[in-house]
Amino acid sequence: MKIAIAQINCMVGDIAGNAEKIIAYVAQAKMQGATLVVTPELSLCGYPPEDLLLRADFLNACDRTLHALAERFSGITVIVGHPHQVDGVCFNAASVLQDGEVLATYHKHALPNYAVFDEKRYFSPGSDALVFMHQGVNVGVLICADVWEPTPALRAKAAGAQLLVALNASPFHMEKQFTRIDKLRQRVSETELPIVYVNMVGGQDELVFDGASFVLNDKAELTHELPAFESALEMVDFHHAVPAPGVVAKPLALEASVYNALKLGLSDYIHKNGFPGVVLGMSGGIDSALTLAIAVDALGADKVHAVMMPSEFTADMSVNDAREMTGILGVKYSEIAIKPMFDEYLTALAPQFGSLAFDATEENLQARIRGMLLMAISNKFGSIVVTTGNKSEMAVGYCTLYGDMAGGFALLKDVPKTLVYQLANYRNTLSRAIPERIITRAPSAELRANQLDQDSLPPYDVLDGIIEAYVENDLGQPDIVALGYAPADVNRVIAMIDRNEYKRRQSPVGVRITHKSFGKDRRYPITARLAGFGKLN
Numbered sequence: 001m002k003i004a005i006a007q008i009n010c011m012v013g014d015i016a017g018n019a020e021k022i023i024a025y026v027a028q029a030k031m032q033g034a035t036l037v038v039t040p041e042l043s044l045c046g047y048p049p050e051d052l053l054l055r056a057d058f059l060n061a062c063d064r065t066l067h068a069l070a071e072r073f074s075g076i077t078v079i080v081g082h083p084h085q086v087d088g089v090c091f092n093a094a095s096v097l098q099d100g101e102v103l104a105t106y107h108k109h110a111l112p113n114y115a116v117f118d119e120k121r122y123f124s125p126g127s128d129a130l131v132f133m134h135q136g137v138n139v140g141v142l143i144c145a146d147v148w149e150p151t152p153a154l155r156a157k158a159a160g161a162q163l164l165v166a167l168n169a170s171p172f173h174m175e176k177q178f179t180r181i182d183k184l185r186q187r188v189s190e191t192e193l194p195i196v197y198v199n200m201v202g203g204q205d206e207l208v209f210d211g212a213s214f215v216l217n218d219k220a221e222l223t224h225e226l227p228a229f230e231s232a233l234e235m236v237d238f239h240h241a242v243p244a245p246g247v248v249a250k251p252l253a254l255e256a257s258v259y260n261a262l263k264l265g266l267s268d269y270i271h272k273n274g275f276p277g278v279v280l281g282m283s284g285g286i287d288s289a290l291t292l293a294i295a296v297d298a299l300g301a302d303k304v305h306a307v308m309m310p311s312e313f314t315a316d317m318s319v320n321d322a323r324e325m326t327g328i329l330g331v332k333y334s335e336i337a338i339k340p341m342f343d344e345y346l347t348a349l350a351p352q353f354g355s356l357a358f359d360a361t362e363e364n365l366q367a368r369i370r371g372m373l374l375m376a377i378s379n380k381f382g383s384i385v386v387t388t389g390n391k392s393e394m395a396v397g398y399c400t401l402y403g404d405m406a407g408g409f410a411l412l413k414d415v416p417k418t419l420v421y422q423l424a425n426y427r428n429t430l431s432r433a434i435p436e437r438i439i440t441r442a443p444s445a446e447l448r449a450n451q452l453d454q455d456s457l458p459p460y461d462v463l464d465g466i467i468e469a470y471v472e473n474d475l476g477q478p479d480i481v482a483l484g485y486a487p488a489d490v491n492r493v494i495a496m497i498d499r500n501e502y503k504r505r506q507s508p509v510g511v512r513i514t515h516k517s518f519g520k521d522r523r524y525p526i527t528a529r530l531a532g533f534g535k536l537n
Contacts, residue, residue: 284318367403413510
């Protein structure tokens with residue numbers, strides 16, 4: 001028996017396009033001798049389809065296309081993920097297609113409703129196992145979260161399964177693959193059955209699906225692992241229900257996995273939404289440098305326009321470093337001095353401001369002039385503005401509404417500043433892209449004379465540690481202080497995070513690389529009094 005793992009990059013809503021991809025993968029698998037092809041979770045409609053699932057016309061189109069697909073396949077069995085409506089009830093389903101017919105349909109049992117998942121909003125849970133005979137082997141079907149708990153796999157075994165196949169749309173975050181393999185090893189230990197784990201690949205708004213599909217034998221040994229962040233088709237040979245040893249992809253280091261996730265997330269966002277390219281503001285700093293490098297690697301230099309907008313506070317080395325880097329990467333580069341525009345704004349506002357001192361108002365005004373210029377270029381030429389701010393800045397509000405936050409995609413939105421430096425150094429191990437001085441100089445917004453980030457923020461290693469504890473791990477102030485952080489720093493950072501929820505709600509979507517990003521993961525109220533949660537003395 002030869003099973004083909006179809007690690008497909010699906011697009012939400014493109015039912016016809018996804019169907020054509022499935023047909024192409026099946027044809028290739030058939031030529032390579034496969035008798036069974038397994039596609040990812042909801043491969044027919046893409047994941048997550050969200051409120052498209054509330055539309056009758058969408059569900060009807062999925063159903064029509066599924067049956068049309070079945071008619072295209074003969075001499076091979078194909079498992080396709082799709083939404084399935086029965087008597088007005090919608091299920092997350094997988095159907096076995098064989099010789100022109102829908103042989104059987106399985107409904108997902110475990111519906112995740114945490115982090116980025118909202119499946120209980122749309123789907124009802126199934127309860128019946130699905131086991132079908134294929135070349136003398138009883139194959140049990142599971143879908144994604146079904147393998148994160150024992151019961152569905154045990155039900156399949158009780159129904160006679162000798163081999164499990166799991167269809168998945170499991171999004172990436174750092175170290176996620178290790179967790180997946182550990183979970184699946186638990187299922188193998190409980191059932192003593194081998195498992196074929198088929199995962200989706202590709203970017204979908206803030207989510208990136210990393211693929212990295214794999215196979216475990218009945219001893220929980222890894223026999224196959226597909227490359228991460230790539231579409232792929234892999235043949236797995238079985239002797240009865242036992243997978244023969246195959247190719248196991250080399251695991252990616254953390255920096256490499258995050259860099260590839262950011263690259264794939266940006267590439268798919270641009271291409272799937274039909275943008276001709278990107279435009280971004282260069283500052284001579286580390287964030288814009290990393291953003292530029294990823295954009296070039298994801299899209300090609302011809303699709304990237306970098307714009308340097310120096311002010312009277314911009315250091316010469318910032319301009320020189322921006323020129324050097326854009327020259328290395330070969331992108332279109334423009335310089336637009338903003339001092340004349342800044343002076344005009346100050347003149348216009350002078351009757352309002354009078355003798356009030358220069359403060360964050362004037363700093364933000366410069367950022368907003370730059371945002372306006374970038375958006376004008378975007379409007380004129382169609383390229384989307386990619387913002388360059390990182391998670392550390394986004395967390396504490398060290399960013400400007402309608403300024404450096406203005407744009408259509410926030411590439412580094414979930415990347416802490418300390419990781420920005422790691423990724424910049426990693427990128428330079430591939431080839432020289434980022435001038436060393438950009439990496440080693442002290443970070444500055446350069447919105448006033450002699451400004452450094454650390455004038456307004458704790459050191460980034462401290463800041464990022466507190467953000468991780470409070471935002472990603474949901475720890476309270478006493479628990480964070482117990483980790484060794486100074487109470488004054490903890491109180492200050494928590495207050496900034498809470499105060500700036502309104503800003504983050506207005507930021508563009510960006511790639512999720514942690515287990516809790518500022519997106520669907522974290523849904524805090526804007527209007528709230530959070531300090532101490534109303535403790536009485």
